[in-house]
Amino acid sequence: MKQLFSLERKDVILLVCFTAAVFAGPILMKPLGAGYPDLLQKFAIFGIFALGFNILFGLTGYLSFGHAAFLGVGSYTAVWTFKLLSMNPVPAIIFATVIGGLFSAVIGFISLRRTGIYFSILTLAFAQMSYNLAYSVLTPITNGETGLQLNQADPRVLDIAFGRDYGAVLPSSDLFGIDMTGWPGFYFCATMLIICFFIALRIFRSPFGMMLRAIKSNQNRMMYTGFNTRPYALAAFVISGMYAGLAGGLMAVTDPLAGAERMQWTASGEVVLMTILGGAGTLLGPVIGAGAIKYFENIFSAYNDGILQEAFSFLPEGLQHVFVSVSSLFVGEGWHLTLGALFMLIVIFLPGGLMEGIRRIQVLISNRFGSGGGGADAKSNPAPAE
Amino acid sequence: MSILSVKNVNKNFGGLKALNDVNLEVQEGTVHAIIGPNGAGKSTLLNCFIGRLIPDTGSVTFNGQSLLGIQPHEINQAGVSRVFQTPEIFEELSLIENVMIPAFATRDGAFTINAWHGVSDEGLLRDKASEMLADVGLAEKRHDIAGQLSRGDKRRLELAMCLVQDPRLLLLDEPTAGMARADTNNTIDLMKRIASRGMTMVVIEHDMHVVFSLAERISVLAQGTVIVEDQPENIKGNLKVQEAYLGGAHL
Numbered sequence: 001m002k003q004l005f006s007l008e009r010k011d012v013i014l015l016v017c018f019t020a021a022v023f024a025g026p027i028l029m030k031p032l033g034a035g036y037p038d039l040l041q042k043f044a045i046f047g048i049f050a051l052g053f054n055i056l057f058g059l060t061g062y063l064s065f066g067h068a069a070f071l072g073v074g075s076y077t078a079v080w081t082f083k084l085l086s087m088n089p090v091p092a093i094i095f096a097t098v099i100g101g102l103f104s105a106v107i108g109f110i111s112l113r114r115t116g117i118y119f120s121i122l123t124l125a126f127a128q129m130s131y132n133l134a135y136s137v138l139t140p141i142t143n144g145e146t147g148l149q150l151n152q153a154d155p156r157v158l159d160i161a162f163g164r165d166y167g168a169v170l171p172s173s174d175l176f177g178i179d180m181t182g183w184p185g186f187y188f189c190a191t192m193l194i195i196c197f198f199i200a201l202r203i204f205r206s207p208f209g210m211m212l213r214a215i216k217s218n219q220n221r222m223m224y225t226g227f228n229t230r231p232y233a234l235a236a237f238v239i240s241g242m243y244a245g246l247a248g249g250l251m252a253v254t255d256p257l258a259g260a261e262r263m264q265w266t267a268s269g270e271v272v273l274m275t276i277l278g279g280a281g282t283l284l285g286p287v288i289g290a291g292a293i294k295y296f297e298n299i300f301s302a303y304n305d306g307i308l309q310e311a312f313s314f315l316p317e318g319l320q321h322v323f324v325s326v327s328s329l330f331v332g333e334g335w336h337l338t339l340g341a342l343f344m345l346i347v348i349f350l351p352g353g354l355m356e357g358i359r360r361i362q363v364l365i366s367n368r369f370g371s372g373g374g375g376a377d378a379k380s381n382p383a384p385a386e
Numbered sequence: 387m388s389i390l391s392v393k394n395v396n397k398n399f400g401g402l403k404a405l406n407d408v409n410l411e412v413q414e415g416t417v418h419a420i421i422g423p424n425g426a427g428k429s430t431l432l433n434c435f436i437g438r439l440i441p442d443t444g445s446v447t448f449n450g451q452s453l454l455g456i457q458p459h460e461i462n463q464a465g466v467s468r469v470f471q472t473p474e475i476f477e478e479l480s481l482i483e484n485v486m487i488p489a490f491a492t493r494d495g496a497f498t499i500n501a502w503h504g505v506s507d508e509g510l511l512r513d514k515a516s517e518m519l520a521d522v523g524l525a526e527k528r529h530d531i532a533g534q535l536s537r538g539d540k541r542r543l544e545l546a547m548c549l550v551q552d553p554r555l556l557l558l559d560e561p562t563a564g565m566a567r568a569d570t571n572n573t574i575d576l577m578k579r580i581a582s583r584g585m586t587m588v589v590i591e592h593d594m595h596v597v598f599s600l601a602e603r604i605s606v607l608a609q610g611t612v613i614v615e616d617q618p619e620n621i622k623g624n625l626k627v628q629e630a631y632l633g634g635a636h637l
Contacts, residue, residue, distance in 0.1 A: 206501045208498075211487065218474060
């Protein structure tokens, strides 16, 4: 047990701060207009997705463009578990993680025969194949275009066995009587996020994590140093696939349906953006990146001309009109423009992502106030988690 | 006893005969130098030892085990480490990590998932790596990032990475190329110390000063063939060698 939790002091602080920040999310996010459960659930779920992706991309440098496939597989698995076994989220996410892992083992085994751009293309091809299969041929399993949904007539063997009857309404997922929508749903996802963060932390600090970083740095040297690099890369691929499967499962827990569009390449690209935006290879970066992108998606896409007019109402009418028409390009349907501009700015000025920005600010502060401490130990300083 | 035995090795690149019927025996516990003019096939030969190239014909046996057709990591696990002509190190990692990684390979084998304990728990391994860094004179810099080192320091780091594995056979491809005289002498001293512990080394080297201060046996390679193999003192006066370097062969 001691071995299990033997973390260095700075990592314990990091973990505690992360946990506090995640659980306090509803309060911290309120001033930003994001303090509602549906959005915070997304923060947590995509945080898990990006954390896992970062174990592959951030550590080994293998850029997968097909991770949404595992997300989709996780969702389908969870919904099937609901239909066949029980509306309890625990078996659903266990199966989602396991099946996500198995699926990624197969795709990873084949894709990892190549490196660099060819690896990326292979994963992209596999994900698009999965997407198209889910959309068409596999309709009996995925319910094609409509998406996989629950049905009153589903067997739910375990629920029946334990005498749980949902009556004439369409059931929603519940953890021993606690409904998994709204705030309880968020806290369930948040707990999962913290567990996933803890596991990622262990991997980052372990010899295994060090080997993965060494593979990214110089794969040739690894081979001539006596390491069989492919199983290492495959292990990282499968771990990240399990994270993706879990994230997909949680999506189904908070909203029990699964559609093929979850597997599309745009969804795969999104997790790449999240990781790079936050800072690939850093622990907190991907979680922050996931939060930032989901925040922009939800907040900026909700803005419309009315809100903008109100915001600029302090200006004279002519100016107000100009400001509204210019800024309306960046909100509502056009929020992708904001995201694109932000992404470009970050990649150009902060190639290490938002985490690099945080580190630079820390160095600036420690240089200005007191020479003690020193900015080298940036990671030990807790940063807001979401 | 011969630990590395190369028999009738041929390697062609298109029409070019890079290695032509090469035979070589390396005795355990000795420093064996391979010298020769540019393009003589020295690096090609070394690449055949570590699985980077596969000879067209012939055999390479290490400690009774054939090295042909097995993976580079298996060759290393069998006890062969190599220092490259251009240092192959982990540029983004710290020096101590650079040296700990090969130590893990030797201790834990080609693949193990040890994801549940921290690198910080590996005190013994870290000490061993620190010792090795001190041995090559890089103790002060052990927390620096390897990519920031000078070329000479990178070579020394790579040497430490190989030495920490305690290999049965150490292959060195021009270990002092591009080093200043003082650095070269330090490296010679270091290699003498290593040799005195009984480690078998095969050294490719241009610098005759290095060769004659280290080697107990010298093979001269010219145009893909071993023209002479003898003790250093006999090589100096050998007419064939002088011809290969100054006269005919490569001019």
